[in-house]
Amino acid sequence: MSGEGPEASLRRGSEILGHTGSVDKEYRVKLYDFRRPDKFSMEQIWTVCNIHKSFSSLMTTSLSATLRQDWRAELESVDQMTFDEFMSPLPTPNIFVVSDMDPLKGKAIYQLDPVEGRVMLDRLFGGVGEIDPTVRRELSAMEWSVLAGIFLKILGNIREAWSQLIDLRPALSSMETYTQFCQIVPPSEMILLVTLRIKSPMGEGRMNLVYPFLVVEPLLPKLSAKFWYGGMRRGSEKERYAIADTARLIPTDAELLVRGPLLSLSGIAGIEKGQLIPLPVLDGRNCVLRAGGVDQLELSLVRKRGSKYELRNAGSAEPTGTGSRAGLDDRLAPAVAGIATDIAALRETLAGELGSLGSEIRKIKGEQETLADRLDFGDGEAAATDRGVAASPMGSLRDYPAQALLPFLANESAQLVALIVANLDDGLAAKILDGLPEDRQAAVVEKIASMHRVAPSVLETLENAFLNLLRDARKDDAQVGGIDKVVGILNISPRAVEKNVIESLERSKPELAEDIKRNMFVFEDIVLLDDEAIRAVVDRVDARDLLVAMKPVSDAIRERIFMLFDAEDAKKLREGYAKLGKMRLSESDAAGQRIVEAIRTLEGEGRITIVLPEAT
Known part of the structure; x- marks a missing residue:
């Protein structure tokens, strides 16, 4: 309808259709808004x-x-x-x-x-x-x-x-x-x-x-x-009867009303002080059973036994209380049907809840059996870890450093941060608290102090979501680059490359060059080892590699190595060295690198110690 009022809905057909001729009949027209058509009645x-x-x-x-x-x-x-x-x-x-x-x-x-x-x-x-x-x-x-x-x-x-x-x-x-x-x-x-x-x-x-x-x-x-x-579900007849039988056993307050003779207004007006008014008695008259303020049944007297009365439904041949279902008041039928529907819904709900409970019990039973098997077959330590750490709230986050967790907590609410921190070890929690901005630290502590119970499902969901965010983060900070990386690269590079890099850095970055040289170890540095360490290296490496690696080094280094052998062995080494003749520098570098690797291996095993001189 337009906003012109109800009278605007009365238009002549000629006005609607643009007809100029006279039209006697009037039409009631509803304006249709095509921009917002009503599609629901x-x-x-x-x-x-x-x-x-x-x-x-x-x-x-x-x-x-x-x-x-x-x-x-x-x-x-x-x-x-x-x-x-x-x-x-x-x-x-x-x-x-x-x-x-x-x-x-x-x-x-x-x-x-x-x-x-x-x-x-x-x-x-x-x-x-x-x-x-x-x-x-x-x-x-x-x-x-x-x-x-x-x-x-x-x-x-x-x-x-x-x-x-x-x-x-x-x-x-x-x-x-x-x-x-x-x-x-x-x-x-x-x-x-x-x-x-x-x-x-x-x-x-x-x-x-x-x-x-x-x-x-x-x-x-x-x-x-x-x-x-x-489509509303109604209880079956059997359910309604069962509810009715149960309802009969429920005690309730009831009144028995006996109707007396009718009094006219003139009769009431004529009542005088001291006049006796006969009260109705339960003789042959019908009476009404009232419960809950509502008339339920009309009853008639069957017989009187002392102070007890036997009654029956008016018009029924059986006394009340004999179990006749045909006399059930029709006014109770809607209530009975509603109760039956509620009971059916409750039965379905209980069935669903019991099914869920059964699934949880089977899950717990399976976990217990798995844990028992692991304990029986000697994997007790792993089982204890699963039981004590991984199964605890936020247990899988405890292996991550605070630096890996903090970036993901920076923009979270104080309550969420408090919940995660409260479920971590005190040491890790303290590091996270220290990494938060100062204006948020007190708010997080306040939330932890006033925190209520949290559902385990919420903690599990949060933990899984956090792990998804941490999927690309390592548990330990990875060192990328640095002096150690440079030394490792130069140690396996050709000698010409190493010499060029060191000399260039000595001109542009002398402090960096000294730092690299202090941490580098090349074959020539074998003289920095003590005699016992050099003997251990010689015993580990191939004799030919030792001779080939000595080709480009100075005579002093060669003599230092030869002196570690007895006279006969030293003579054989000198003769072998002389027979090598000219060697390619790449072959000498490769042999020297194999010896350096052996030295590093012996150092890792703790058999030798490399003491590098301090830079001057």
């Missing part, structure tokens, strides 16, 4: 309201149990609008969850107030739910991973709420922060918008559920009062 919207009233009750129970606080979800409105009308006014960053709607084609969106989302996370992380609502920030990867658990439960509630119309299997598809990543339908597409008011002790917010028309279109024939009430 009031009855369909009413049915969706009923579905989400049930959903809000389920969500209230789920949130209160998960967050250990009194949280309430109340249906606020159900409306239809275009997708763009809903998305455009939303601020960013925000919390959007996109889900598949199998077996329906398409996706739905669940949008949660960011402030309420952060309050939920604070509660899950052991806080009291106090946050600064003026701060708007994106959720971190670890926060998203925990919030996903909340939405998985919400999707389960959605499935149960829609179960009367369809076996819906919503599945989490993605979680987004910005509206441009949530374009599940064209901007002009009509949607059904369900708004819930989320109330918590800290305040209240909104949660919006977006169902595109194309998604719910196959369900439109079922969105009716007839289908809604017709």
Whole structure:
């Protein structure tokens, strides 16, 4: 309808069609807005309201149990609008969850107030739910991973709420922060918008559920009062009888009302002081059994035995209490049917919970058997490690240094940092606290001191999310480059390369050149070893390698090596050296490198010690 008022809806057909001739008949015309066409009838919207009233009750129970606080979800409105009308006014960053709607084609969106989302996370992380609502920030990867658990439960509630119309299997598809990543339908597409008011002790917010028309279109024939009430599950006749039999055993206060003769207004006005008024007695008259302030049965007297009366239903041949089910008051039938439905739902819930409990028991039993096997077969130390460290909260993070963990905690909330730090060893926790900015240290300590219980599932989810972030980080800081790397490269480089590098650095960076030379060890440095160490090297290496490596060195170094042998062996070595003749420098370098490697090996074994001279 346009904004001109109801009278604007009365137009002549000639005005609508542009006809100039006279037309006697008038038509009631509704102006149609093609930019925002109504695709859902009031009855369909009413049915969706009923579905989400049930959903809000389920969500209230789920949130209160998960967050250990009194949280309430109340249906606020159900409306239809275009997708763009809903998305455009939303601020960013925000919390959007996109889900598949199998077996329906398409996706739905669940949008949660960011402030309420952060309050939920604070509660899950052991806080009291106090946050600064003026701060708007994106959720971190670890926060998203925990919030996903909340939405998985919400999707389960959605499935149960829609179960009367369809076996819906919503599945989490993605979680987004910005509206441009949530374009599940064209901007002009009509949607059904369900708004819930989320109330918590800290305040209240909104949660919006977006169902595109194309998604719910196959369900439109079922969105009716007839289908809604017709699909309600009712208890069987056997269940109703069982409930009725049980109800008979429940004691309750009741009244037996006996009707007396009718008094007219004139008779009441004529009553005088001292006049006797006969009270009704239970003789042959009918009486009424009243319970709960409501007349339940009309009874008649069968016989009187002293102070006891035997009664029966008026018009029934059997006295009351004989077990006749045919006389059950029809007014109790709706209540009995409702109780039967509740019992059936409770039975299904208990069956599901018992199934989950059975799975957990089997899991624990399997872990116990595995642990017992490992202990029996001699792997007790590893089993104890798994039991004591890896199985404890955040146990897998304890092998990482604080420097590897700090970058990922820099932008997290104080409550999340407090939760992680509280589950680490005191030494590692102290290093992380020291690495935090000074303005955050006191806040983290305060959160640790006031922390409440945290569900093990939340700790496990956080730990897995943190490990994913640390996947590319090493447990030990890897040393890349440095003097040791330069020395290692030059020690295996050709002698000409080594000489060129050292001489160039002596001209440009003399301090660096001295540092490298102080840490380098080449074949010529064998004279720095004591006699016993040189003998150990000679015994380890090939005699030919020793002679070839001595070709380019000075005579003083050769004589120092020859002097370590007795006269006969020294003579044989000199003769072998003389027979070598001319050698390629590359061959001498290779032989010298093999001897240097042997020296390094002996040093690693602790058999010799290399003492390098200090740079002057």
